[in-house]
Amino acid sequence: MEHLISSKDMARFVGSGYLRYDDMVPPELCEASRKEMESFGGFLSVGTPFEETWPKEGALGEVFRLPKVKGLIHSLVGPDPLYDHHAAHLVKAGQLKGPDMHQDSVIDFRENYYDIQLSFFPVDTHDEMGGTFLVPGTHFRNVRTGEIRGYQHMIGKIWATCPAGTIYVWNTRVWHGARSNHTDKDRYMFKLRLNPTQPQIRNFDTSDLNDPEIPSILNTRHGWEGNEMRYELMKRVQQWRYVSDQPDYDQGERFLRRREYQPQLQA
Numbered sequence: 001m002e003h004l005i006s007s008k009d010m011a012r013f014v015g016s017g018y019l020r021y022d023d024m025v026p027p028e029l030c031e032a033s034r035k036e037m038e039s040f041g042g043f044l045s046v047g048t049p050f051e052e053t054w055p056k057e058g059a060l061g062e063v064f065r066l067p068k069v070k071g072l073i074h075s076l077v078g079p080d081p082l083y084d085h086h087a088a089h090l091v092k093a094g095q096l097k098g099p100d101m102h103q104d105s106v107i108d109f110r111e112n113y114y115d116i117q118l119s120f121f122p123v124d125t126h127d128e129m130g131g132t133f134l135v136p137g138t139h140f141r142n143v144r145t146g147e148i149r150g151y152q153h154m155i156g157k158i159w160a161t162c163p164a165g166t167i168y169v170w171n172t173r174v175w176h177g178a179r180s181n182h183t184d185k186d187r188y189m190f191k192l193r194l195n196p197t198q199p200q201i202r203n204f205d206t207s208d209l210n211d212p213e214i215p216s217i218l219n220t221r222h223g224w225e226g227n228e229m230r231y232e233l234m235k236r237v238q239q240w241r242y243v244s245d246q247p248d249y250d251q252g253e254r255f256l257r258r259r260e261y262q263p264q265l266q267a
């Protein structure tokens with residue numbers, strides 16, 4: 001498999017819950033995709049092998065089979081993922097959005113597995129167009145879908161401001177929502193969700209697995225964590241151990257040592 005993401009990017013995904021890649025889809029294909037989104041149908045066969053289910057024809061059929069996109073998908077969910085659902089999200093010109101922060105995957109308490117969502121922006125998406133917002137690092141905070149809509153202006157919030165052809169990929173548990181479109185142009189974002197079928201272990205490029213920057217990447221502060229940062233880091237270290245197949249990985253001076261040290265086992 002070509003175009004696998006690096007271990008450092010995988011650590012970013014664990015630490016922040018999302019990755020952004022510019023220049024994933026060439027301009028002609030963006031244009032064709034944008035047109036196709038207006039009439040692209042509803043859910044396909046949910047829970048079936050993505051490769052068999054996803055249309056082989058058409059622009060959007062092609063986008064998610066580009067070698068770079070395939071490498072990205074493989075890195076995060078591994079081989080033979082399942083199609084979950086897709087949606088051509090439209091925020092019409094001038095459409096205003098109220099509070100709508102939410103988490104998609106309610107009651108998803110799987111210990112290690114995670115689904116991904118790819119958000120493809122087929123046109124230049126400026127700040128005023130209202131690209132999807134995310135609150136990085138919230139993917140270990142399970143809540144009940146829209147119950148968090150009252151939280152606004154969270155520290156660390158980011159939003160998609162990007163050129164056409166950009167793909168954001170994110171852990172489906174990241175808190176997110178749509179923003180108001182203050183322009184006279186419709187704003188499209190094409191979302192695709194995929195499920196893993198195998199343990200999500202070492203599917204990325206592991207040649208930089210021991211990069212000295214990885215501990216600090218995992219320890220990224222997004223601003224909202226406050227005094228809970230240690231708790232967040234524990235969750236990230238646990239997930240990093242899993243995806244990198246390093247059950248003994250730890251941060252600095254054995255960050256998880258106290259919790260794991262059991263006197264009776266030492267006797």
Ligand SMILES: [Fe+2]
Nearest residue numbers: 102103104176
């Ligand atoms: Fe959502």
